[in-house]
Amino acid sequence: MNNLPPIPTIEGDLMLDVFKHHSVRDLLPEDIGDQAEAEYGDTDRVAALGEAVFTMVVTSIAFQKRPPLELNQMQAERQRWLSDDAIMNWVSLYRLRSKVSATREARGQLENPEVTRFLFNSYIGAVYHQKGIQEVYSWVSRLIEPNEEPRKLPGTAAPKPPGTQAAAPADYPMGPPPGATPPPQSVPRLAYFNQVTTQMGYSVQWAAESTGPPHMPRWTVRCIVNGTERGVGEGRSQKLAKEVAAQQAATAMGTSNVSTTHTC
Structure with a gap:
């Protein structure tokens, strides 16, 4: 996939926890206490957050497609992007498994679809926690629609600076009939x-x-x-x-x- 978008970075202890398999964490009891005191709690919570955010984002992107998709088409697109195949592919393309610390016995589990989904959801949740929803939205939109411009979160269009107005349309070549008034700037x-x-x-x-x-x-x-x-x-x-x-x-x-x- 030559047009794979750059993956957003995550930092600090949260990054270390996202890439720490439970087999390693279980060997270090102090890690459990450290996570409990962290602002994000533990990676189970982060993965649950990431799953909800990712589901919302892909549903929104399917909803925004033009021309609008029928409900069954929208649901089919959504399921395709949420599928194990899609997530396994993305995790492989980003080589996320290679960054996970796990015991030798547990490394084989990293190819498991459930474990892979947990890793992907944890990463999504970490990006959302540290960078916000717009970062997730832009990244995911480019991930699932690589040939389109990155989508912006609905309702986040930048407001116009105070005192500015939309450019007035050029003079309309077709003369209006008597009594017709030129269109105000607000009329398309x-x-x-x-x-x-x-x-x-x-x-x-x-x-x-x-x-x-x-x-x-x-x-x-x-x-x-x-x-x-x-x-x-x-x-x-x-x-x-x-x-x-x-x-x-x-x-x-x-x-x-x-x-x-x-x-x-």
């Missing part, structure tokens, strides 16, 4: 296009199609005004493609001096 261009064409009595139809795999579609949308194709847009989502098509249609209609006789 597509909404204004629909408003103007409705006021002018135009018939607008949209033809959309997608190509490519379901998890990475490419949308093409055609804007048809009074039976004539006036704009074509492409994008990673149907909405973006529709916006481009609307802009092209508005430009074409404005430069061709569309009249109120509706002869497009």
